[in-house]
Amino acid sequence: MKFLADMGISLRTVAWLRNTGYDVVHLREQGLQRLSDEEILVKSRTEARILLTVDLDFAQLLAMSGEALPSVILFRLGNKNYQGINERLTQVLCECEQDLKTGVIISVTNETFRVRKLPI
Secondary structure (H helix, E strand, O other): OEEEEOOOOOHHHHHHHHHOOOEEEEOHHHOOOOOOHHHHHHHHHHOOOEEEEOOOHHHHHHHHHOOOOOOEEEEOOOOOOHHHHHHHHHHHHHHHHHHHHHOEEEEEOOOOEEEEEOOO
16 A cells, blocks of 8 residues: 655654555655645545545545545544554554555544545
8 A cells, every 4th residue: 555644644654654564655755745735635646645644624625526536544633643643543554454445534533433435
């Protein structure tokens, strides 16, 4: 799986994913921190990357677009530190790998996560 990390995702999470064997890029690493949300979705879709974000706007943008990709993992954690995100991401990746390939939005909270198939 390939990932695109939005600005709210720690570079430590990016490093952890790479150490785990995933192909991941962060917008900051590519000097793209000023991209609009729409441009981020296009980049993620074009590069076949799953978007990692804490930005709630992406769910609405995908719903309005009617597109089936990219998949988005949306972290809605009370504490957005990288350890918490890494811990929850481990569980999501173990349980939802197939769903992520077909196009979903996964909303992740401290206690649970919800999977919604795309298009919405």
